[in-house]
Amino acid sequence: MTDVLDFYFDFSSPYGYFASHRVDEVAEAGGRRAVWKPIMLGAVMKQTGVKPLIQVPIKGEYSRHDWERLGRLFGVPWVLPDPFPIATLAAARAFYWLDADDPELARDFARAIFHAYFGEGRDIGPAETVADIAEPLDIDRNDLLAAVQDPRWKQRLIDEGTTAVERGVCGSPFFIVDGEGFWGCDRLLMVQTWMTEGGW
Amino acid sequence: MTDVLDFYFDFSSPYGYFASHRVDEVAEAGGRRAVWKPIMLGAVMKQTGVKPLIQVPIKGEYSRHDWERLGRLFGVPWVLPDPFPIATLAAARAFYWLDADDPELARDFARAIFHAYFGEGRDIGPAETVADIAEPLDIDRNDLLAAVQDPRWKQRLIDEGTTAVERGVCGSPFFIVDGEGFWGCDRLLMVQTWMTEGGW
Numbered sequence: 001m002t003d004v005l006d007f008y009f010d011f012s013s014p015y016g017y018f019a020s021h022r023v024d025e026v027a028e029a030g031g032r033r034a035v036w037k038p039i040m041l042g043a044v045m046k047q048t049g050v051k052p053l054i055q056v057p058i059k060g061e062y063s064r065h066d067w068e069r070l071g072r073l074f075g076v077p078w079v080l081p082d083p084f085p086i087a088t089l090a091a092a093r094a095f096y097w098l099d100a101d102d103p104e105l106a107r108d109f110a111r112a113i114f115h116a117y118f119g120e121g122r123d124i125g126p127a128e129t130v131a132d133i134a135e136p137l138d139i140d141r142n143d144l145l146a147a148v149q150d151p152r153w154k155q156r157l158i159d160e161g162t163t164a165v166e167r168g169v170c171g172s173p174f175f176i177v178d179g180e181g182f183w184g185c186d187r188l189l190m191v192q193t194w195m196t197e198g199g200w
Numbered sequence: 201m202t203d204v205l206d207f208y209f210d211f212s213s214p215y216g217y218f219a220s221h222r223v224d225e226v227a228e229a230g231g232r233r234a235v236w237k238p239i240m241l242g243a244v245m246k247q248t249g250v251k252p253l254i255q256v257p258i259k260g261e262y263s264r265h266d267w268e269r270l271g272r273l274f275g276v277p278w279v280l281p282d283p284f285p286i287a288t289l290a291a292a293r294a295f296y297w298l299d300a301d302d303p304e305l306a307r308d309f310a311r312a313i314f315h316a317y318f319g320e321g322r323d324i325g326p327a328e329t330v331a332d333i334a335e336p337l338d339i340d341r342n343d344l345l346a347a348v349q350d351p352r353w354k355q356r357l358i359d360e361g362t363t364a365v366e367r368g369v370c371g372s373p374f375f376i377v378d379g380e381g382f383w384g385c386d387r388l389l390m391v392q393t394w395m396t397e398g399g400w
Binding site for chain 1: 244247248249250251256257258259261262265266269272273365368369370371380381383384386387389390400
């Protein structure tokens with residue numbers, strides 16, 4: 001048994017956004033620590049051949065409605081950003097750069113990124129915007145802009161994505177606890193049950 | 201406000217099978233009556249362009265594991281049938297034929313069909329097998345075999361599928377209450393909350 005709950009997500013994933021508001025308390029209720037792991041869902045979709053939800057007929061309309069409804073249920077701000085979905089390379093690389101030294105700060109940064117995109121509708125794609133969002137957290141703008149171009153953090157993000165696919169991550173959010181994977185925001189309660197009951 | 205909870209499913213849907221064990225009590229807890237509506241998910245998939253889960257890389261493996269896990273969680277028998285998935289035309293037509301006169305019997309029949317397929321791994325495709333499964337419920341074999349070839353019940357199934365797509369049904373199971381759609385077995389609790397709280 002490990003003491004962590006891995007939380008895989010894409011910064012461009014609405015269901016990842018919603019899950020981000022609850023994953024820490026779920027992990028805590030199960031006696032674990034949530035380890036946040038942003039990935040590029042596009043890389044996973046290359047493997048699965050699945051298109052973004054919003055581009056799928058019927059499911060796209062369903063999802064738009066569902067996200068608004070979940071925003072109310074979770075009591076968090078919700079706007080459908082434009083452009084959406086996007087590749088969130090800069091934010092994800094910056095996350096791992098911060099995480100190496102200060103996981104708490106990295107998590108605060110992740111929350112700020114999610115909020116900017118799905119709470120305010122800002123385009124979090126450009127590195128300059130990511131730096132703007134990070135500044136109120138006392139994250140140095142130039143250090144961040146350098147980090148997102150640093151081969152070390154580029155490679156780290158690629159490696160995390162490769163590992164995710166190897167571990168069976170097939171969507172966002174995706175939770176892994178004790179080697180057991182759970183896909184989807186709707187599974188948070190089931191993940192908690194798995195931890196508190198030691199599986200079933 | 202209506203007094204029903206529509207429960208759309210495909211007899212070839214594992215998540216529909218799991219939901220079938222809880223949908224009636226969820227409806228009752230919300231002061232509603234569950235109305236079971238088998239459809240051909242293949243017709244929905246023609247609209248969405250989505251492939252059956254089991255054929256999707258990574259998600260297929262995830263699903264196999266997840267179904268076994270849900271079988272244990274729900275405390276119901278589970279086998280992955282072969283062939284799977286299949287078109288369940290005969291079972292769905294027979295359902296609507298029974299439902300016209302005796303909704304309770306139709307529901308018992310639906311449970312027997314689900315159990316034969318996912319509890320015992322029997323191929324429920326052939327009409328003869330559907331008749332075998334129906335016989336212990338005192339459903340006349342020849343009447344059933346005639347009904348599944350009757351243009352009336354063929355058309356009814358087509359119409360239910362068309363209406364389902366028009367109402368936004370994008371998968372199985374799919375629940376509609378007060379015009380509000382919820383997709384997925386994992387949403388049962390949320391559907392219950394929606395009914396007991398009158399939405400949110």
